Amino acid sequence: MVLAESGFSSPRNDAFPAGLRVLVVDDDPTWLKILEKMLKKCSYEVTTCCLAREALNLLRERKDGYDIVISDVNMPDMDGFKLLEHVGLEMDLPVIMMSVDGETSRVMKGVQHGACDYLLKPIRMKELRNIWQHVFRKKIHEVRDIESLEGFESIQMTRSGYDLFDDGHFLSGDDTTSGRKRKDADNKHDDRELSDPSSTKKARVVWTVDLHQKFVKAVNQIGFDIGPKKILDLMNVPWLTRENVASHLQKYRLYLSRLQKESDIKNSFIGMKHSDLPSKDSTASFGPHKAMNMIPDDVPNGTYSFSASNSLAQNVDLKGQGDLKGITSAPVAEPKGALSIDIHDSHEANSTQMSFDHSLGSVDSAVSFASFNSTTPLQYPWTEIPEIQFKQECEPLHLENGFSQLPLPGPSMIENEANRSRIEVKPLLDESRSNFVEHLGPVGAEDLFPIQSKSQSLNNQVFDLISATKSSMKTQDVGLNYLADSEFALRNLNASGVGVPLATLSEDLQICWLQGDCYPMNYGLQDLECSTYDNPALMAETPFHLYDVLRFDHEHLFDPTEYYAIDQGLFA
Amino acid sequence: MDVVNQLQRQFIDYSASLHREGFLDDQFTQLQKLQDDNSPDFVVEVASLFFEDCEKLINNMARALEQQQGVDFKQVDASVHQLKGSSSSIGAMRVKDVCIAFRSFCEAQNREGCLRCLQQVTHEYSLLKNKLQTLFRLQQQILAAGGSIPVVE
Numbered sequence: 001m002v003l004a005e006s007g008f009s010s011p012r013n014d015a016f017p018a019g020l021r022v023l024v025v026d027d028d029p030t031w032l033k034i035l036e037k038m039l040k041k042c043s044y045e046v047t048t049c050c051l052a053r054e055a056l057n058l059l060r061e062r063k064d065g066y067d068i069v070i071s072d073v074n075m076p077d078m079d080g081f082k083l084l085e086h087v088g089l090e091m092d093l094p095v096i097m098m099s100v101d102g103e104t105s106r107v108m109k110g111v112q113h114g115a116c117d118y119l120l121k122p123i124r125m126k127e128l129r130n131i132w133q134h135v136f137r138k139k140i141h142e143v144r145d146i147e148s149l150e151g152f153e154s155i156q157m158t159r160s161g162y163d164l165f166d167d168g169h170f171l172s173g174d175d176t177t178s179g180r181k182r183k184d185a186d187n188k189h190d191d192r193e194l195s196d197p198s199s200t201k202k203a204r205v206v207w208t209v210d211l212h213q214k215f216v217k218a219v220n221q222i223g224f225d226i227g228p229k230k231i232l233d234l235m236n237v238p239w240l241t242r243e244n245v246a247s248h249l250q251k252y253r254l255y256l257s258r259l260q261k262e263s264d265i266k267n268s269f270i271g272m273k274h275s276d277l278p279s280k281d282s283t284a285s286f287g288p289h290k291a292m293n294m295i296p297d298d299v300p301n302g303t304y305s306f307s308a309s310n311s312l313a314q315n316v317d318l319k320g321q322g323d324l325k326g327i328t329s330a331p332v333a334e335p336k337g338a339l340s341i342d343i344h345d346s347h348e349a350n351s352t353q354m355s356f357d358h359s360l361g362s363v364d365s366a367v368s369f370a371s372f373n374s375t376t377p378l379q380y381p382w383t384e385i386p387e388i389q390f391k392q393e394c395e396p397l398h399l400e401n402g403f404s405q406l407p408l409p410g411p412s413m414i415e416n417e418a419n420r421s422r423i424e425v426k427p428l429l430d431e432s433r434s435n436f437v438e439h440l441g442p443v444g445a446e447d448l449f450p451i452q453s454k455s456q457s458l459n460n461q462v463f464d465l466i467s468a469t470k471s472s473m474k475t476q477d478v479g480l481n482y483l484a485d486s487e488f489a490l491r492n493l494n495a496s497g498v499g500v501p502l503a504t505l506s507e508d509l510q511i512c513w514l515q516g517d518c519y520p521m522n523y524g525l526q527d528l529e530c531s532t533y534d535n536p537a538l539m540a541e542t543p544f545h546l547y548d549v550l551r552f553d554h555e556h557l558f559d560p561t562e563y564y565a566i567d568q569g570l571f572a
Numbered sequence: 573m574d575v576v577n578q579l580q581r582q583f584i585d586y587s588a589s590l591h592r593e594g595f596l597d598d599q600f601t602q603l604q605k606l607q608d609d610n611s612p613d614f615v616v617e618v619a620s621l622f623f624e625d626c627e628k629l630i631n632n633m634a635r636a637l638e639q640q641q642g643v644d645f646k647q648v649d650a651s652v653h654q655l656k657g658s659s660s661s662i663g664a665m666r667v668k669d670v671c672i673a674f675r676s677f678c679e680a681q682n683r684e685g686c687l688r689c690l691q692q693v694t695h696e697y698s699l700l701k702n703k704l705q706t707l708f709r710l711q712q713q714i715l716a717a718g719g720s721i722p723v724v725e
Contacts, residue, residue: 028654030621030661037606037614074653100657122599122660 017132018043025055025071025083026098031121035070035128042129052078059091063206066093067135070119073099073106081113085258088114088251090207092244094134098123114254142243205244211237215248576719583710587724590707595700599663604723616711619704622662626697629655633690637683648686649678655693666696 022044026032032048039046047066049055052075059066069087073080084095097110100121110118116134119127207215218234228246235245590596600615607614632651636644656671670693677685711721 028625028657028661030618030625030658033618033621034603034606034661037611040610041606041608072657074650074657100660101653121657122602122663125602 015043017135020044020132020135021047021065021067022131023047023049023055023058023066023069025049025052025069025075025080027051027072027075027077031072031098035123038123038125038128041125051075052080052083055083056086059087059093063091066091068094068096068131070096070098070131073097073101073110081109081258084110084113084115085251085255089212089248089255092138092205092207092247092251094138096131096134112254113258114251141247144243205240205248207248211235211240212248215245215252219249219252576714576717579710579714579717580719580722583707583714584722584724586707586710590703591724594665594669595703597663597665599660601663601724603662604721616708618662619708622658622664623697623701625658626655626667629658630690630694630697633686633693637686637690643681643683643686645678645681645686649675652678652689664696664700667693667700670696 020042022039024032024035024039024046026035026048027050029050032050036046036048047058049058052071055069055071059069069083071080071083075083080097080099084097087093087095094116095114096117096119097115098119098121099106102120107118117131205211214235214237215231218231221234222230228242228249231249232240232242232245587596591600603615603618611617629651633648633655636648636651652671652674656668656675659665659667659671670689674686674689674693677689714721
């Protein structure tokens with residue numbers, strides 16, 4: 001492997017695209033050599049890598065050190081699509097996929113994951129010559145963004161904001177120092193360019209864990225559909241631009257949808273469990289859409305999987321869910337609880353409508369909130385409205401438009417309902433839960449966030465979900481899925497962007513979200529994780545798998561023993 | 573000079589036959605075009621990498637298929653897929669074609685079929701290796717005689 005000095009601080013000059021800094025990742029040594037040669041012939045600066053992990057390290061070490069990444073799809077240590085996601089989310093670089101396999105489904109997958117292009121091997125020179133277009137395209141989009149900024153003030157703030165990045169991003173003091181040095185160099189360089197709106201180079205935003213958390217929090221609050229501007233406002237990060245958020249949002253969506261798909265596959269058995277539910281339709285709907293299970297299909301990734309497929313066709317028919325009972329809240333003995341949310345999603349279409357024909361009042365739902373990585377103990381039974389100890393303020397939920405089917409009760413209502421709900425406790429839950437637990441074995445428990453009732457604004461869908469869950473939740477075999485903030489975000493993904501704060505979820509409310517066939521988009525559960533932001537303990541624990549960059553040891557993300565312990569606690 | 577011309581003609585003819593017989597395809601020509609003063613032995617180096625990789629993969633496949641307790645076809649398939657990618661890098665068309673058939677047998681979990689393909693792939697690989705070595709020898713001779721390698725389109 002040849003590491004070429006990529007001179008991250010060197011600006012691309014007028015000779016563009018000459019000097020384009022390309023990172024090639026391919027486990028095939030023959031191809032690596034050939035591609036290197038070809039790219040050099042295009043006058044590009046080439047760095048080669050035969051392992052995806054290594055590539056990520058390189059990218060992370062040198063922010064702004066590369067302009068574009070070309071990666072093979074099939075690699076032994078990491079799926080090319082995962083690498084693609086990481087790069088897109090963390091570094092916001094254009095990524096080109098390559099493969100000898102040109103099957104449409106694969107190509108489509110690549111595009112779905114955000115690949116700028118998908119090249120078939122054998123690759124021709126002319127194809128490589130053209131890759132600069134992807135870089136350029138991104139640049140001009142970013143430039144437009146800068147130019148639309150209100151003024152240089154924001155640009156100035158950007159500069160200082162970069163220092164913040166370093167703080168949040170580097171783990172060790174050494175790194176911080178060197179990182180700062182680099183950043184300073186970059187900043188100087190960037191400032192020069194930033195002050196010139198016509199410059200085609202923009203300093204790349206580094207999405208640190210903190211920043212991403214803010215992002216997800218904002219997204220969870222208002223939903224993807226609201227738009228990057230609102231998200232930006234909510235995030236309250238002065239130097240961040242709308243465009244930064246927009247592009248990050250796009251990647252995030254893709255990432256979540258992938259997780260969803262994977263979750264669907266992995267949760268199939270959960271769906272089977274659901275067939276036990278008297279609530280008929282939910283069963284059927286569980287089939288194709290699985291509970292939002294956190295399944296780390298990629299250990300290092302600690303990805304959350306949840307049935308947040310983009311196919312809005314999720315039909316959790318919650319009609320007649322009235323007989324769903326069993327809201328169970330399991331006490332969590334351990335500090336880390338499993339927050340599982342089983343949300344039946346009765347989406348019908350892209351709208352965020354949940355077609356429940358039940359009313360909240362009559363719904364019994366087996367919803368128990370547990371919190372992973374939180375100190376919130378779950379309590380039995382549901383009627384007690386177990387406490388969710390979130391440290392954050394809890395805003396009353398306000399139902400927003402779109403939530404036509406279910407009247408969104410105020411906090412009291414939910415509580416009432418909870419009280420009214422039959423609490424289906426352990427017996428039912430245990431079985432499913434244990435199954436669920438097994439199923440979730442490999443899931444990154446840390447990924448589950450407690451649902452925080454306070455100031456979360458749930459989408460109506462989410463709320464619907466909750467209601468639906470309550471109503472349809474007869475059982476628990478919904479995998480108690482812990483929705484990570486990303487899940488919440490995903491929930492919002494297709495939401496109509498209406499935020500429905502869960503006013504009803506008071507801090508005392510512990511809800512166990514049994515995840516069933518829920519369309520994540522509609523879950524405003526994201527709010528729930530908001531509290532994690534304010535809770536340093538939670539945050540520390542929160543594994544943003546997306547940022548496992550910060551913890552090179554991915555295994556750390558999930559401790560299966562922990563999960564089972566939780567299970568014990570929940571179902572003891 | 574005459575010697576050089578002769579050698580060059582030999583080279584051209586031999587190249588053409590390799591292409592004609594499907595041992596090599598256009599990708600190989602592309603590789604030759606990539607060769608330049610900065611990397612005068614580019615094609616030879618790439619071919620060496622290919623041979624190494626090939627042998628490694630073939631061994632993997634053989635080992636996997638030998639398992640009496642049950643063949644891990646996924647593993648075999650993964651190796652075949654890699655070989656397919658590798659062979660496409662230098663334009664080893666015949667090897668690549670065998671890989672395609674090989675993958676079908678893997679999918680069908682047909683051990684016999686896989687073993688047959690393994691044999692074929694090994695055979696094709698050996699043939700190709702020999703032929704390329706002959707070609708490279710010709711190249712060396714031309715260069716030694718002071719001539720340049722003709723580019724065969």
